[in-house]
Amino acid sequence: ANQSSISLGTVPYMQLVPRMILLCISTILLLASGRLPHVHAGIPSEPLFFPNQIVDHLSQNNHNEYTGTTATTNTRTSDTFSKWTQRYYASSTHFRGPGNPIFLIMGGEGAIEPSTGLYYPFIVNHLAKDFGAYVIQPEHRFYGASQPLPIDEIEFTPEYANMTKRLMTTEQALWDAVRLVRHTQGLLGCTLDRNSTSYCPVVTVGGSYPGFLSAMMRLRHPDVVDMAYSASAPMKFYSQEVNQTDYYNHITKVAEKSSLGCSGAVRSTLVDGLGPLFRNIKTMGNVHELADMLGICPNTVPMYITNGDASIDVIRKTFYDELMMVVGYTFANYNMANYPPNNKTTLYKACQIFQNDEMEPSDRLAQFLQSVDAETESSAVTSCFNMALQLPSGPNGTITSGDWSGVGTNRNGQMWDFQTCSLLIEHIGFGEQSMFPVRPWTMEWMNDHCQKRFGVKPAPYDLVNEWKFDDLKNAGATHILFTNGLNDGWSVGGLQNNISETLLALNFDNGAHHSDLSGVGPSDGDTDDIKEGFVQIKNILEDWLVMVSKGGKSAPSQLRKRKDWLATSR
Numbered sequence: 001a002n003q004s005s006i007s008l009g010t011v012p013y014m015q016l017v018p019r020m021i022l023l024c025i026s027t028i029l030l031l032a033s034g035r036l037p038h039v040h041a042g043i044p045s046e047p048l049f050f051p052n053q054i055v056d057h058l059s060q061n062n063h064n065e066y067t068g069t070t071a072t073t074n075t076r077t078s079d080t081f082s083k084w085t086q087r088y089y090a091s092s093t094h095f096r097g098p099g100n101p102i103f104l105i106m107g108g109e110g111a112i113e114p115s116t117g118l119y120y121p122f123i124v125n126h127l128a129k130d131f132g133a134y135v136i137q138p139e140h141r142f143y144g145a146s147q148p149l150p151i152d153e154i155e156f157t158p159e160y161a162n163m164t165k166r167l168m169t170t171e172q173a174l175w176d177a178v179r180l181v182r183h184t185q186g187l188l189g190c191t192l193d194r195n196s197t198s199y200c201p202v203v204t205v206g207g208s209y210p211g212f213l214s215a216m217m218r219l220r221h222p223d224v225v226d227m228a229y230s231a232s233a234p235m236k237f238y239s240q241e242v243n244q245t246d247y248y249n250h251i252t253k254v255a256e257k258s259s260l261g262c263s264g265a266v267r268s269t270l271v272d273g274l275g276p277l278f279r280n281i282k283t284m285g286n287v288h289e290l291a292d293m294l295g296i297c298p299n300t301v302p303m304y305i306t307n308g309d310a311s312i313d314v315i316r317k318t319f320y321d322e323l324m325m326v327v328g329y330t331f332a333n334y335n336m337a338n339y340p341p342n343n344k345t346t347l348y349k350a351c352q353i354f355q356n357d358e359m360e361p362s363d364r365l366a367q368f369l370q371s372v373d374a375e376t377e378s379s380a381v382t383s384c385f386n387m388a389l390q391l392p393s394g395p396n397g398t399i400t401s402g403d404w405s406g407v408g409t410n411r412n413g414q415m416w417d418f419q420t421c422s423l424l425i426e427h428i429g430f431g432e433q434s435m436f437p438v439r440p441w442t443m444e445w446m447n448d449h450c451q452k453r454f455g456v457k458p459a460p461y462d463l464v465n466e467w468k469f470d471d472l473k474n475a476g477a478t479h480i481l482f483t484n485g486l487n488d489g490w491s492v493g494g495l496q497n498n499i500s501e502t503l504l505a506l507n508f509d510n511g512a513h514h515s516d517l518s519g520v521g522p523s524d525g526d527t528d529d530i531k532e533g534f535v536q537i538k539n540i541l542e543d544w545l546v547m548v549s550k551g552g553k554s555a556p557s558q559l560r561k562r563k564d565w566l567a568t569s570r
Contacts, residue, residue, distance in 0.1 A: 041116075041518070041519025041520055042116040042117050042118055042119050042120075042121075042519045043091075043117045043118040043119075043121060043124055043125070044114060044115050044116070044117045045089045045090075045091070045114060045117030045118050046089075046114060046117075047087050047088070047089060047114055047145070048087070048088050048089065048090055049085050049086070049087055049088070050085065050086045050088055050138075050180055050183060051083065051085045052083055052179075052183065053083060053084050053085065053086040053148070053176055053179060053180070054082065054083060054084075054175070054176075054179060055082055055083070055084055055148045055149065055167065056082075056166065056167060056172070057171075057172055057175035057176070057179075058166070058171070058172065058175075084146075084147065084148045084149070085146075086138055086139065086141070086146045086176060086180065087112070087138075087139045087144060087145040087146045088107075088136060088137060088138040088139060088180060089112065089117050089118050089136070089137045090134070090135060090136045090137070090184075091118060091124050091128065091134070091135040092134055093124075093128070093129075094128040094129040094131075094132055094133060095128075095132060095133060095134040095188070096132030097132075097188075097189075098188060098189045098190045098191070098197075098198035098199075098200060099190075099197050099198050099199065099200065100131065100132040100133055100134070100200060101131050101132075101133040101134070101200060101201045101202070101203055101545060102133060102134045102135075102136065102181065102184060102185070102188075102190070102200050102201070102202050102203070103123050103124075103127065103128060103133050103134070103135045103136070103203050103205055104136055104137075104138075104177060104181055104202055104203065104204045104205065104217070104225070105118065105119055105120060105123060105135065105136070105137035105204075105205045105206065105210070106137075106138070106140075106177065106204060106205065106206035106210035106211075106213040106214050106217070107137060107138050107139045107140040107143070107146075107210065108140055108206065108208060108209045108210035108213065109140065109143065109209050109408070109412065109415065109416040109419065110140075110143055110144070110408070110412045110416075111139065111143045111144025111145070111411075111412060112137070112139045112143075112144055113144065116519075118135060118137055119137060119207075119517070119519065120205065120207070120517045120518075120519070120521070121518075121519070121520065121521025121522075122516065122517060122518075122521050122522055122534065123135060123205055123517070125521060126521065126522060126534070126538075127537075127538060127541065130538060130542075131541075131542070131545065133203075134184070134188060134200070136180065136181070136184055138176060138177055138180050140173050140176075141167075141168065141172060141173055141176055142167075142168050142415050143411075143412060143415055148167055149167070154167075155394075156168075156394055156414060156415070156418050156454055157394070157395055157454065157455065158451070158452075158454065158455025159455070160455075161454060161455030161456055164418065164454065164456070165422050165454075165456050168415070168418060168419065168422070169422070169423060170212075170213065170216065170419075170423060170424070170463065171220075173213065174213065174216060174217055174220055174221065177204075177213075177217060178217075178221055178224050181202055181224055181225075182224070185200060188200060194226075194548065199548075201226040201227070201545055201548045201549075202224060202225045202226050203225075203226065203227050203228070203229065203541060203545075204217040204218060204225050204227075204228045204229070204230075205228075205229045205517070206229075206230060206231070206233070206517075207231040207232050207233075207513070207514030207517040208231075208232050208233070208234070208490065208513060208514060209234070209424070211230040211231045211232055211233030211234075211482075211514065212230065212233045212234060212235060212238060214228045214229060214230045214233070215228050215230040215233055215235065215469070215472075215477075215480050215482070216467065216469065218477060218478075218479065218480050219467060219469060219472065219475060219476075219477045219480075220467065222476075222477075222478075226479065226544070226545075226548050227479040227480070227481075227541065227544045227545075227548075228479065228480045228481070229480075229481050229483075229537065229541065230480060230481065230482050230483070231482075231483045231484075231514035231516055231517045232483070232484060232485060232488055232490050232491070232494060232513050232514040233482060233494060233495070234426070234490050234493045234494065235469060235482075235493060235494060235495050236470075236492075236493035236494070236495070237426045237427070237428075237490075237493035238424055238425075238426075238463060238464065238469070238493075239464040239469060239470035240425070240427065240460050240461060240464065241470065241493070242426075242427055242492060242493045243427070244427040244428060244429040244431070244440070244441045245429060245430070245431030245432075245433065245434065246492040246493075247332075247405065247428045247489050247490075247492055247493075248328060248332075248428070248429070248430050248431070248434040248436060248489070249431060249433045249434050250489050250491070250492050251331055251332055251335045251434070251489045252433065252434045252435040252436075254335055254338065254347070254487045254489070255331065255335070255347060255351055255435065256435075257341075257487075258338065258341060258345065258347050258348045258351060259343075259348050259351035259352065259355065261355055262351035262354065262355060262435075263435040264435070265351070265354040265355040266327075266331075266351075266354045266435040266436070267435045267436070268361075269354050269361045269364050269365065270324060270327065270361075270365075270435075270436060270437055271437055272361075273360075273361025273362070273364075274320075274361050274362065274365060275320075275437070277290055277293075277361075277362065278290070278316055278319065278320040279316070281312065281315075281316040281319075282312065283312065284306065284312070284315070287301070287306060287315060287316075287319060288301075290319075291387075293362050293366070294323070294362055294365055294366050294369065294385070295365075295366035295367075295369055295370060295383075295384050295385050296369070296384060296385050296386075296387050297384035297385060297386045297387070298384075300385075300386045300387045300388040300389075301319070301387050301388075302322075302387060302388055302391060302398070302399070304318075304396075304398060305318045305319050305322060306319075320437075321400065321439060322387075322398070322399040322400060323365075323387075324430075324436060324437050324439070325399050325400045325404070326369070326372060326387075326390055326399060327365070327368065327436065328404070328430065328436045329404070329405055329406030330350070330368075330372050330406075331347070331350065331436075332405045332406060332489055333406065334346045334347040334350055335347060335487070335488065335489050335512065335513075336488060336489070336490075336512055336513035337512065337513070338487055338512045339485065339487070339510070339511060339512035339513075339515040339518070339527075339530075340510060340525060340526065340527050341487060341510055341512070341527075346371075349371075350368060350371070353367050353368050353371075354368070366385070369385035370383075370384070370385055372385065372390075387399075389409060390409060391409065391413075392407055392408065392409055392410065392411075392412075392413025392414040392416075392417050393409075393410050393411045393413065393414040394414040394417075394453070395453070396452050396453045397413075397414065397417070397453070398449070398453075400449075401413070401416075401417040401420070401421075401449070401453075402416070402417045402418070402419070402420030402421040402425075402426075402446065402449070402450065402458075403416060403417070403420040403426055403428070404426070404428040404429065404441055405426070405428055405489070407420065417453065417454075418453075418454050418456070421446070421449070421450035421453065421454055421456055421458055422450070422454070422456045422458065422459065423459055423460075423462055423463050424463075425446070425458050425459075425460035427441060428441055429441030429442075443458070443460075446458050472495075472499055472503055473499050473500050473503060477503060478500070478502040478503065479502045479503075479544050480502075480503050480504075481504050481505075481506070481537065481540055481541070482494065482495045482496075482503075482504065482505045482506070483505070483506045483507075483508070483511075483514070483516050483517075483533065483537070484496055484505065484506070484507050484508065484511070485508050485510075485511025485512045485513060485514065485515045485516075486507055486508060486509050486511060487509075487510065487511060487512045488511065488512045488513045488514075488515075489513075490513060491507075502544070504540060506533055506536055506537070508527075508529045508530055508533055509529055510527040510528075510529050510530065511527075511529065511530055511533075515530055516530055516533050516534065516537065522534055
C-alpha cells in the first residue's frame with residue numbers, strides 16, 4: 001500500500017502513539033463521572049411471563065380465539081405456534097384492590113432485562129402510590145425474551161418478508177397489550193363494567209416510541225384504555241409532517257445552547273478539518289492509514305465499507321458518511337440525555353472535545369469515538385474505537401439504517417431497523433443549517449436499504465391513513481396528555497399545542513427526551529418546570545380518573561376549575 005500519498009494532518013503517523021496516550025487520558029476525564037448516562041435506568045424487577053399471548057391477532061382464527069368463538073387451524077399459525085410467552089413486569093406494591101387504576105407502561109424498541117425492570121419511578125413509586133394503582137409493563141414483541149416465534153423459525157431477511165411484515169407491526173403490539181390488560185384485569189378481580197365500583201381504569205404510559213404506542217392504545221382501543229400519558233411521542237414523524245432537516249437542526253441549536261461555540265467547532269472539525277483527509281484517500285492503504293489515525297481498531301471497519309468490488313471513490317464516500325453518521329447519532333443520544341442541562345452532561349462534555357483548539361481535528365474525532373466505544377461496550381475506556389460494534393445484527397446490516405437518529409446495535413438494532421423500514425418511517429437527514437456534513441435523506445435510499453436488508457418496501461403513509469392520528473380530534477380521540485422537553489430533538493415532531501380540553505400538551509423548556517419519565521424519577525435535581533410538570537400531570541390524570549368514576553360525566557371539579565394545568569399553547 002502507498003502510505004505516502006495521503007496527508008494525515010500536521011503530525012507524522014509515527015508520532016501518533018504518544019498522542020493516542022494523551023487521548024486515552026482525555027477520554028478518562030470525560031468519563032470520570034462513570035458510565036455515560038442513558039435515558040432509561042428503571043427499577044430492577046423480577047420478570048413475569050404471560051404464556052397465552054397470540055402470534056397473529058389479525059388472522060381470522062386467532063381473532064375468533066381471542067373473542068371466544070370457535071377457531072380452526074390456519075396454514076401457518078398451527079397449534080404449535082398460535083400462542084407464545086411474553087415477558088412483562090408488574091408492581092402491586094401500592095394497589096388498593098378492584099376499583100383502582102391500572103397503569104400500563106408500554107414497552108418499546110429494546111429488550112427489557114430484569115436489571116432495568118420497570119421503566120419509570122414517577123409512575124411506579126409516585127403516581128401508583130397516589131392513586132393506589134397496579135402497574136404492568138409488557139416487553140414489545142420480537143425484542144428480548146418476547147419472541148412470538150422461535151428465533152430459529154423466522155429470520156428478518158427477504159425470504160421471510162411476507163411473515164415478518166405481518167407479525168412485526170405496531171398494531172400487533174397494541175393487541176398484545178390489550179390481551180395482557182384483559183388477563184390482568186381478570187387476575188385482579190376488576191370488572192369490565194365502567195359503571196361498577198370494581199372497574200379498574202386503564203392508563204397507558206410511554207416515552208418516545210412507547211409514547212406513540214400509549215396514544216395509539218387510547219385512539220385504537222378506547223373500549224380498553226381510559227386515558228393516555230404520552231411523553232416525547234414522535235407523532236408528526238409518523239404522520240410524515242416533519243421536514244427532514246428539522247431534527248438535526250434542533251440538535252445543533254441545543255448543542256450551541258449547551259456550550260457556546262460548539263456547533264461551529266463540530267462543523268469545522270468534521271467538514272474543514274477531516275473532509276480533506278478523506279478526499280485525499282487514493283488507495284485501500286490510505287483507508288487503513290486514516291483509520292489508524294482516527295483511533296479505529298484494526299480490522300473493525302465493516303466489510304461493506306471496504307468492499308473490494310467498489311471503486312475507491314465509493315469506498316471513500318461510504319467510509320466518511322458512516323463515520324459522520326456515528327458522530328450524528330451519538331450527538332442525538334447525548335441530546336436525549338441532556339437533562340438537567342448543565343456542564344455535567346455528556347452533550348456538554350462532547351462539545352468540549354470539539355472545542356479543544358489545542359488538538360488536531362483527527363485527534364478530536366478520535367477522542368470522541370473512544371467515548372462512544374466506552375458507551376457501547378462497557379464503562380472501561382478503550383484504546384481504540386471498534387467500528388464494527390456499531391452494527392445492528394443480521395445480514396446486510398449497515399451503520400446508516402432505517403432510523404437516521406440511530407437504530408442501535410445487536411438484535412435490538414435489527415428489530416428497530418425493520419420497524420423504521422416498514423411502517424414507522426422517519427424523515428431525518430442532515431441539512432446545511434446543522435453542524436454535521438450535509439447528507440440528504442431520500443426515499444430512494446430507504447427503498448434500496450430496506451429491500452436489500454429485509455425485503456420490505458417502506459410504507460410511510462399506511463398507519464396515518466388508516467388511524468388518522470394526524471387529526472386526533474376528528475378521529476374521535478379524547479383524554480391524551482402529551483408532554484415534550486423542548487431541548488429534545490424529537491420535540492420537533494411532538495404535539496406541542498392543546499387540541500381540545502382533553503387532548504392536552506405540556507411543554508418543558510429545560511426538558512430533554514421524556515425527562516418527566518426518566519429512569520431516575522422525581523428528585524431535588526429536577527428543574528422547576530419539570531417539578532411543576534409532575535404536579536400538573538398528576539392533577540390532569542386525577543381529574544380524568546374522577547370523570548371515569550362518574551361514568552365519564554364531566555361534572556365541574558376543583559381541578560377543572562383550576563386552569564393552571566392547561567398547557568400554554570405554543
